[in-house]
Amino acid sequence: xADITIGVVVFPGSNCDHDTMxxxxxxxxxxxxxLWHGSHDLQGAKAIILPGGFSYGDYLxxxxxxxxxxxxxxVVDAAGKGLPVLxxxxxxxxxxxxxxxxGALSRNRDKKFLCRDTYIRPVNxxxxxxxxxxxxxxxxxxxxxxxxxxxxxxxxxxxLEEHDQVVFRYTDREGHVSDEANPNGSVGNIAGIMNRxxxxxxxxxxxxxASEKLLGSEDGRRLFASLFRQL
Amino acid sequence: xxxxxxIKVTLRQSILDVQGKAVEHALLNLGYGSVGSARIGKYIEVxxxxxxxxxxxxICNEICLKLLSNPVMENxxxxxxxx
Numbered sequence: 001x002a003d004i005t006i007g008v009v010v011f012p013g014s015n016c017d018h019d020t021m022x023x024x025x026x027x028x029x030x031x032x033x034x035l036w037h038g039s040h041d042l043q044g045a046k047a048i049i050l051p052g053g054f055s056y057g058d059y060l061x062x063x064x065x066x067x068x069x070x071x072x073x074x075v076v077d078a079a080g081k082g083l084p085v086l087x088x089x090x091x092x093x094x095x096x097x098x099x100x101x102x103g104a105l106s107r108n109r110d111k112k113f114l115c116r117d118t119y120i121r122p123v124n125x126x127x128x129x130x131x132x133x134x135x136x137x138x139x140x141x142x143x144x145x146x147x148x149x150x151x152x153x154x155x156x157x158x159x160l161e162e163h164d165q166v167v168f169r170y171t172d173r174e175g176h177v178s179d180e181a182n183p184n185g186s187v188g189n190i191a192g193i194m195n196r197x198x199x200x201x202x203x204x205x206x207x208x209x210a211s212e213k214l215l216g217s218e219d220g221r222r223l224f225a226s227l228f229r230q231l
Numbered sequence: 232x233x234x235x236x237x238i239k240v241t242l243r244q245s246i247l248d249v250q251g252k253a254v255e256h257a258l259l260n261l262g263y264g265s266v267g268s269a270r271i272g273k274y275i276e277v278x279x280x281x282x283x284x285x286x287x288x289x290i291c292n293e294i295c296l297k298l299l300s301n302p303v304m305e306n307x308x309x310x311x312x313x314x
Binding site for chain 2: 060061064065068096097103104106107108109110111149151152153185
């Protein structure tokens, strides 16, 4: 059987594209391909990953220019037809700017760029991205961002909660949601959300940086595994 | 006729402005006790080649909403000047 193709979009400024390719390539039966931002060709990818980085230098706002790149027009169309799309960190910022997800990300509450391990909990394991997680487990997955403070108006947050679109929350080691466990000030400790249809997920933590023992944690690996087994 | 649009983009009041906070603290540390608060925004100058001020204004609103600001967390305002 032919390998399933997974597209990893490369914007000028993406710097987690190779890490993501590496993580994806470690799964049997899956072949990652790089998709250049200036192309309109999704190369038959069965899922798209927008990697972390600083697309277009993050000038103006993180992700704001990337959303207008040629490849994103195809990604937005395909996502509308149900193609799975995963946005990691800067990829999450691009998904918000492109309107595939609701809300916005502003600068971290404590003014710092944060690069460290965080604990998150999959608060919804009933998605194509989290099927292999249990909702009561606590995952160790690193973050690396300066603009990860998730914000949306109260009515949007209410709607996200009501439709189980909040997928990950920052917690402490024991899995409790608290202000102390919130690295960036995100509303409701939100670390990741999905769209109403469940095929687009964005999160600030980097699962590709926690996808093999050598990296200190394998907790991100099941996110990819959950997705790939659906394709 | 060309116009210059002088555009200001600012974070909404409800959004924490961490850059503004840092500047505010620095000013207080410098001894400017009367400084209440500081907020930081962006200033963008765009030239628009339109003969008609209304057309230039329409384009300016459009680019502000589409790219230059994020309406979820920012407000914008602008002045149009004949270039």
